[in-house]
Amino acid sequence: MKIFRILILLVASIWFTATLHAQDTAKAFIGAEIITATGDQYDDGVLVVRNGIIESVGARGQVTIPSGAEQIDVSGKVIMPGLVDPHSHIGGGDGGDRSASLHPDVRILDTIDPRSDTIRRALAGGVTTANVMPGSGLLMSGQTVYIKLRPANTIEEMLVYVDEENGIYGGIKMANGTNPLGQSPAPGTRARSAALVRNLFIQAQEYKKKMDEAGGDEEKMPSRDLQMETLVEVLEGKRHVHNHTHRHDDILTAIRLADEFGYRMVLHHVTEAWKVAEEIARSGYPASIIVLDSPGGKLEAEHLYYETGRVLEEAGVDFGYHTDDSVTDSRLFLRSAAFGIREGMSREKAVESLTIANARMMDMEDRVGSLETGKDADFIILSGDPFSVYTKVLQTWIDGEKVWDRENPEDRKYATGGYNVIQRASFGHHDHLNAGGN
Amino acid sequence: MKVLKLFVPVCLMFACIATDAAAQIAVKGETVYTMDGDPIRDGVVLIRDGKIERVGTAGSVSIPDGYDVHEAKVVTPGLIDSRSVVGLAGILNQDHDQDQIEMSNAFQPDLRAIDAFNAREDLVKFLLGKGITTVHTGHGPGALVSGQTMIAKTAGNTVEQSLVDSTTAIAITLGAGIRGGYSTPGTRAKSVAMLRQNLIEGQDYAKNRNSDNPPSRNLGRESMADLIDGKIYALIHVQRAQDIMTAIRLQKEFGFRMLLEGAAEAYLVKDEIKEAGVPVIIHPTMVRTWGETQNAGFKTAAKLKEAGIPVVFQSGYEGYVPKTRVVLFEAAIAVANGFGYEDALQALTIDAAALFGIDDRVGSLETGKDADVVLFNGDPFEYTTKATRVIVNGNVVYEKD
Incomplete structure (x- = not known):
């Protein structure tokens, strides 16, 4: 056994060195239209990457291509940042159950299948980073994970820590409106929902007070409580609340509660945000829009319009789009923002709403987006205009590595579908309860 | 028609x-x-x-x-949606606005779509705003025979104003798409046995209804007889390849006019579909890939068209969100995946009109x-x-x- 272990170490170290070595060579992508999502755009640009990091980006002639760099001709193509999806259910994970309505201790981390075909399919749509969340059937269904969609055998290899010191790699999922309503112990009304949430956060405030009073003295610390520990992170602003909410009054309730307890929050779905755009703008909370082809399907989605993006842009809300995969398809994430353009949203905002705006909602704007x-x-390499139906994602790159290539049939099948391509996707009863989005 | x-x-x-x-x-x-x-x-x-x-x-x-x-x-x-449930299925997705499926019995060919179509339904007007002016709608998939379908314009305030064709097809589902909750059928084989028995009774009814000694009227058998006589289509919702083959087997046995609907795995049996001469109302291109549609692909419409099979598009049935799809959007994704541009416009207009025999008026x-x-x-x-x-x-x- 010992020999076996040494062998593994040896192989691992060779692989590691090889990878490092390979990455030492810079790669220069030359000639594409480069959309940076910072407002800059280069019609004939150069992107230089090395060791998984962007070394430089700019117009051809203004960017120094390092000697010895591998030069890749991407003329005629479009390069933009890898898409950041702030609300996804890829990976087949689950969350809290019906034993209670509030599960701050539950981690989706413990349930995701990193080999899931649904993750490959998201790569085919150009998604490189995602906030994978438990569902909306509970007031608080559990902790979310921020992951990069790199090939991995373990979920740990995919995690992105936003707070290294405290080991935080995600937010917490909350929901209001009709989805969390039901039979006891679920609340039966909206008012009960809010009361349950407020009661829990008051407990968390008291727990935090005891922690603060302990002043680092282990003896004086309150006994460990997974639920309270997580909520203290929320109260301290280390962990975002991702709040499912559709109707205008539910949006305002979510804002009221976040204001009361001072936690940081992202409003998700926001079907009726167009009715309270000014209020959202004043609150300062960012919003994440779902685009569905038609309104309806549930009472709260009756007033869903493609115009929401334009209205929020005009109101000055920091907003983006999400897939809620499998409610909408990660392969068509670009389409969501394109539908905003269709109703008057700017193209610049459309780019941001799939990338940097979403990175901000996950405290990752310094690294991605x-x-x-x-x-x-x-980054992703596209065949043309990001917002055209005819454009294809050609390649998806994460940390300087090509992780999906349309030229490769084994990769391409995730873009087109077909026989036995997606084997682990499901949306049965169990999933509907937990992951069941929108 | x-x-x-x-x-x-x-x-x-x-x-x-x-x-x-x-x-x-x-x-x-x-x-x-x-x-x-x-x-x-x-x-x-x-x-x-x-x-x-x-x-x-x-x-x-x-x-x-x-x-x-x-x-x-x-x-x-004006664009034509070749298979929808709007007008029977409403936007709210509450019991009172969901008339596309009747759960009391899995076999109800006597249910008329015209008696349930709400011409003012928001989803109908929503489709109108997307350029869909004619819709083949009615009872949905989910029962062995869920009822009849009809064709309506999306403008109009009553079914009478909107109507183009009152009785277009009998909506049949084969395979695992039949909902749980019916006492029977509970298996594929039982579904087919029930359907065959009813078709045989329809044959008898068709033969005898014009005789000197006609049977007393039976609405369900009248519908099955209309199917046998070729007055209306058998609209068969199937996704899996083996169920497509079952549909073709039944069509050969009874000789009815058939439209395959859904057909997620049609690419596996395209030669057989071509040989049977059956048009396909392909599943929404963006259909979610789980359960019966696990193996659906963006390129299926293009593959079938390339094989010489008549293909038209549908918005289909959705049980949750979005409550309806938009046939134009579904065709667009097919075009982006190899379906010819003008072929798609034809499928959305004149091909669909010809398929339903309404090309003297629309398309x-x-x-x-x-x-x-x-x-x-x-x-x-x-x-x-x-x-x-x-x-x-x-x-x-x-x-x-």
């Missing part, structure tokens, strides 16, 4:  | 009303897809009294005085046909394009700039 020197080399 | 006599006078009356109300309209398009020959650059469509009066180039057709002029980048005939911009016209501000398939005017029976029923 735009093409800037020093940020992670996460 | 079978139009109930009852509706003939009503429809005529409506036509008169429409004639009175309709202004004379000239539609100018940078590109006009007439679906009757090549597209016309700088084309004009004249509309008079609810019908297409004349179509041609701007140089050849002068616009008479008094015509309201509407302009657009692209002009098409192309030709003199004398219903003035159902859509104006787009760009390529109809593009994400960023929208319909800016929708005209039905010569009336501008939707405007958005």
